Amino acid sequence: MSADDAAEAALPSAGQPMVEIRKLWSAFDTPERRFVVHQDLDLTVQRGEVLSIVGGSGTGKTVLLRQILGLETPAQGEIRVLGQPVADIGRSGAASRIGMLFQHGALFSAFSVLENVAFPLRELKALPSSLVREAAMVKLQLVGLKPEDADKMPSDLSGGMIKRAALARALIMDPPLLLLDEPTAGLDPDSSDGFVTLLRTLHRDMELTVIMVTHDLDTLFELSTRIAVIADKKVIVAAAPKDVVAFQHPFIHDFFLGERGQRAMELLREYPFAV
Amino acid sequence: MPDTTPRLVTPSSSDGAQVRVMGHWTATQLAQPRVLPVVQADLSRARERAWGAWDLRSATHLDHVGAQLLWDHWGQQWPQQLEALPEQRAVLERVARFSVPLLPRRRPTLLSYYLGFGEGVLRAGDHLQSFVRLIGQLALNLLRLVRAPHQGPWRDFSGHLYRIGGTALPITALVGFLIGVVLAYLTSQQLRQFGADAYIVNILGIALIRELGPMLAAILIAGRSGSAITAQIGVMRVTDELDAMRVMGISHSFRLVMPRAMALAVAMPLISVWTTLAALAGGMLAADVSLGITPRFFLDALPQAVQIGNLVLACTKSVAFGILIALVGCHFGLRVKPNTQSLGEGTTASVVTSITVVILVDALFAVLFKDVGI
Numbered sequence: 001m002s003a004d005d006a007a008e009a010a011l012p013s014a015g016q017p018m019v020e021i022r023k024l025w026s027a028f029d030t031p032e033r034r035f036v037v038h039q040d041l042d043l044t045v046q047r048g049e050v051l052s053i054v055g056g057s058g059t060g061k062t063v064l065l066r067q068i069l070g071l072e073t074p075a076q077g078e079i080r081v082l083g084q085p086v087a088d089i090g091r092s093g094a095a096s097r098i099g100m101l102f103q104h105g106a107l108f109s110a111f112s113v114l115e116n117v118a119f120p121l122r123e124l125k126a127l128p129s130s131l132v133r134e135a136a137m138v139k140l141q142l143v144g145l146k147p148e149d150a151d152k153m154p155s156d157l158s159g160g161m162i163k164r165a166a167l168a169r170a171l172i173m174d175p176p177l178l179l180l181d182e183p184t185a186g187l188d189p190d191s192s193d194g195f196v197t198l199l200r201t202l203h204r205d206m207e208l209t210v211i212m213v214t215h216d217l218d219t220l221f222e223l224s225t226r227i228a229v230i231a232d233k234k235v236i237v238a239a240a241p242k243d244v245v246a247f248q249h250p251f252i253h254d255f256f257l258g259e260r261g262q263r264a265m266e267l268l269r270e271y272p273f274a275v
Numbered sequence: 276m277p278d279t280t281p282r283l284v285t286p287s288s289s290d291g292a293q294v295r296v297m298g299h300w301t302a303t304q305l306a307q308p309r310v311l312p313v314v315q316a317d318l319s320r321a322r323e324r325a326w327g328a329w330d331l332r333s334a335t336h337l338d339h340v341g342a343q344l345l346w347d348h349w350g351q352q353w354p355q356q357l358e359a360l361p362e363q364r365a366v367l368e369r370v371a372r373f374s375v376p377l378l379p380r381r382r383p384t385l386l387s388y389y390l391g392f393g394e395g396v397l398r399a400g401d402h403l404q405s406f407v408r409l410i411g412q413l414a415l416n417l418l419r420l421v422r423a424p425h426q427g428p429w430r431d432f433s434g435h436l437y438r439i440g441g442t443a444l445p446i447t448a449l450v451g452f453l454i455g456v457v458l459a460y461l462t463s464q465q466l467r468q469f470g471a472d473a474y475i476v477n478i479l480g481i482a483l484i485r486e487l488g489p490m491l492a493a494i495l496i497a498g499r500s501g502s503a504i505t506a507q508i509g510v511m512r513v514t515d516e517l518d519a520m521r522v523m524g525i526s527h528s529f530r531l532v533m534p535r536a537m538a539l540a541v542a543m544p545l546i547s548v549w550t551t552l553a554a555l556a557g558g559m560l561a562a563d564v565s566l567g568i569t570p571r572f573f574l575d576a577l578p579q580a581v582q583i584g585n586l587v588l589a590c591t592k593s594v595a596f597g598i599l600i601a602l603v604g605c606h607f608g609l610r611v612k613p614n615t616q617s618l619g620e621g622t623t624a625s626v627v628t629s630i631t632v633v634i635l636v637d638a639l640f641a642v643l644f645k646d647v648g649i
Contacts, residue, residue, distance in 0.1 A: 096303045109614030121340065124306035131347065134374060135302075135340045141373040155613050173302050174338040205365065 016083055018177055018209045019045040019068055024077035026063055037063060039233040041077070047176075050203055050210040050223050051238070055230035056251060061213040064230070065179055068211065069100055082177065095120035099170030103181045105162040107154040107169070114140065114150035117168045139168040144198055160191035164198070171202070180212035184219045196222050217256070229255075281305055281334075281341065283317040285326070293330040293358065294321055300334050300341025318348045327355035337363045342370045406606050412528040413536055413602070419529065431534035439500040439535075440542030444549060447495055451550035454491060455483065455557025463565040472566045476573055479558040480581035485648065488551030489589045490637055493596035496539070496546060497629040501604040504535055505625035508608025509618045517609070527609065536601040543597025544590040551589070584648030592640050596633050603629040 026038040037060035045051050053061045066072045067079055070086045079086040082097055107116050118136035121127060140150060143164040154162060163183065170178060183199065184192040196219050203210055203223075214220055220227065221241055228238035231251040237244055245256050279299040286292030298304065305311050329345075331337065346367065351374055359367065381387075420427045462478055508531060511517050517527060555577075562568040607625035611617050 096301065110616035121302055124302065126306035126308070126311055127302065127340070128311075131340065131343060134347065135343045137375055138339055138343065138370050138373040141375075142369060147375045153614065173340075205369070207362070 017044045017080075018047050018049075018082060019043070019211065020078075020080040021064075021068075022078045024064075024067070024079065025075040026060055026067065026072075027075045036233060038074070038230075041230070041234045043228055043235050043238060045209060045211055047209050048207065050212070050225045052220050052224040052227045053211065053213045053230060054215070054220065054227060054255065056255075059230045059233075061230060062181060065100075065181055065211070065213055068179065069098060095175065096173040097175055097177065099173075099175040099178045101163070101166050101170050101178070101180045101183060103185060105154070105166035107162060107166055109154050112151050112153055113145070113157070113165045116154065116165060117172055119169065120172050136168075136172065139172050140165070142171070142202070143168045144194070158191075159186050160188075160195065163187065163191075163195060167198075167202075171206070174206065176207070176209060178208045178210045180210065180214075182214055182216075183212055184214065184216045192216070192219070199223060279304060279335065280307070280310060281314055283314070283321065284333075285317065285321060285324075292326075293328040293356070294326050295330045296334045296337075296345070298334065299336040300344070301336055301338040302340040304336075305341065305344065314344070318344075322348070329354050329357050329359075331357070331359040331363050334363065337366055339366060339370060342366045343374075346370050346374060402606075402610075405610070406602070409528070409532065409602055409606055409609075412526075413532060416526070416529045416533045420533070428530055428534045431530070432537055435535055435538035436542055438503075439496065439538055440546055443496060443499060443542075443546055446499070447492055447546055447550045448553040450495060451488065451491060451553035452557040454487065455479070455554035455559075456561045458482065458487070458554075459558035459561035460565055463562060467566065472568060473572075473576070475558075475562050475566060475568060476576040477580040479555065479562070480577050481585065481649070483554045483558065484551050484581055485585040485589055486637070486641075488554055489547040489593045489596065490633070491554070492547040492550040493543065493593065493600065493633045493637075494630055495550075496543065496597070497600045497603075497633055498626055500539070501600045501629040502622050502626045504601065504604030505608040505611070505622045506618070508605060509611035509621050512609070512611045513613045513615075513618060515613075532602070532605045535605060536598050539597035539601040540594050541597075543600075544593040547589060547593035547596075548586075582648045588640070588644055588647055592637065595636055595640075599632050599636060600629045603632060 021041060021043040024038050024041040024043075025036065026041075028035045028037065037058075041064075043064075053064060055061050063072060067074050068081060068086065070081075107113075108119065111119065114133065114136050115122075117139055118132050121132045121135060122129070137147060137150065141147065145161065145164050145168065149157075149161065149165075154165070157165065180199075184195055187195060199210070200223060202208060210223070212219075212223070224241055226238060227241055227244045228235050229244060229247075229249070229252060230236070231249060236249055237247045237252070239247070244252065278297070281296075281298040281300045281304050284295040284297055286294065305314065331345075334341075342363075351371075353371070357364075459475065459479055462475055463472070466472055466475055466478075508517070511520075511531075520527060520530065559570050559573045562573060563570060604625050607621045607628070611621040
């Protein structure tokens with residue numbers, strides 16, 4: 001059958017990891033010296049997980065996310081996404097394999113919300129436009145926007161609505177893997193809570209695998225099924241939240257058990273990983 | 276390998292049998308070449324025969340687009356009989372819950388054209404008003420600069436002078452030189468017929484020094500720096516830098532517009548003279564080759580052929596061109612709205628407007644100073 005091989009391999013066979021990173025090296029060259037950000041980093045993400053990546057600033061969390069997307073090439077090492085080498089991910093139809101929510105939404109500012117959401121479908125150039133519009137409308141409401149918001153321009157949206165619209169666009173082709181970069185950064189506590197609830201519902205209903213980078217401890221504990229901590233240029237621990245908190249490392253001690261960590265730890269007791 | 280093409284297996288008769296939905300019902304699969312027409316043909320056959328019993332369990336994959344296609348086919352309601360896996364049913368339920376009637380697109384009426392025209396007129400008036408305000412603010416800021424010269428944005432001024440003036444020297448010289456060659460060559464063909472070879476000095480001298488040099492320089496700078504000014508200021512709007520500046524109490528006009536206008540007012544006459552020199556060099560070379568008029572004769576005859584008034588006029592004109600290019604660039608830059616489309620439109624409009632304004636003002640100068648230098 002001539003049907004698209006990539007679409008055929010959209011889901012790896014059962015038991016195979018969604019994302020597999022092995023012996024990854026990332027480095028940035030400046031005229032003076034070479035900064036090594038990751039050194040022999042290993043990470044595996046299984047289907048259905050919500051994996052959060054945390055680490056101090058400059059430890060290359062966003063770089064790692066961009067490498068999983070194929071936007072940046074690592075110096076060494078191998079990244080396999082959905083069972084394929086990452087270089088093959090960027091080919092056409094990538095929207096059906098990975099959805100990405102950028103930190104600031106990255107909505108196309110010249111398009112209305114509906115056009116933004118419908119963009120990946122419209123680019124297939126094969127589906128009738130009424131079907132495309134209806135499908136976009138469904139996704140728009142799925143993320144909690146109203147039909148009236150469809151014709152608004154991104155510049156007229158609030159921060160929370162931008163994130164929701166960008167999420168609808170990331171999910172338009174029902175990708176099995178969703179990447180989030182600071183999903184709640186820049187949102188007020190109310191919108192932030194609403195967004196976390198939305199993400200949890202979507203994760204459950206659409207059987208998504210989620211990888212996210214976040215600094216927000218509330219989001220971290222409410223969503224994650226597993227936390228990967230990057231320090232000393234590698235993943236020092238990737239385990240369930242309570243095991244991570246118990247892990248002995250100066251960074252983890254500062255991050256979770258410092259003053260700002262305490263409040264979130266109370267949450268941890270209230271919500272024992274209900275996801 | 277199982278067949279992933281989305282398709283329907285229809286029963287041979289309509290009594291009790293079910294329509295079976297097979298394959299991957301996903302956007303990617305439906306968008307494969309020649310898949311959707313076949314599916315739609317199958318669906319319309321199913322509609323004609325009024326099959327109301329559906330079996331989705333053999334479909335290996337059903338995403339929201341595939342579900343939407345089925346849901347639309349069912350007339351946005353559940354079919355009489357439906358066999359589906361729980362997750363397929365969940366997808367269909369989500370589609371059912373969120374399907375809203377699409378609003379029909381509005382067709383333009385006569386009234387909307389009329390209103391559009393009115394909007395255009397108002398917009399033009401608004402442009403004019405804010406341009407006048409820009410000029411007024413520039414004048415006030417110049418007064419402020421004269422009162423307190425040490426507070427002026429001099430570093431900006433020198434930076435713009437270099438970027439707008441210094442880096443434009445190679446391209447203006449090249450274009451000027453080539454235009455000089457072409458003009459001299461074409462004119463020499465005509466002059467030779469009348470035996471008026473020596474007049475090439477007059478023609479080239481007047482045309483290049485008085486008109487073409489300043490015009491060429493102004494058009495090149497409008498395209499090169501006018502667009503850059505609009506884009507720079509426009510990006511500052513997109514990234515909220517303009518608002519940040521206003522919050523700090525720093526005037527856009529004083530800090531952004533004035534240094535650019537001053538830099539262009541100084542750079543433009545210099546570039547204009549430079550372009551004219553390059554064009555004259557080109558013309559001199561072509562005259563030597565095609566008519567045998569030596570550079571020595573050319574240089575001797577030039578001061579007699581062209582009065583000094585022409586040079587003064589050209590430089591004055593260039594100052595006006597420079598200020599106008601800067602103001603038009605800033606005007607469109609400050610009006611950019613925070614989105615990419617507006618930025619593109621603003622940049623285009625800025626270049627087109629500044630070139631048009633340069634030509635209009637040049638015509639005005641030609642009429643006003645028709646007695647000077649000729």
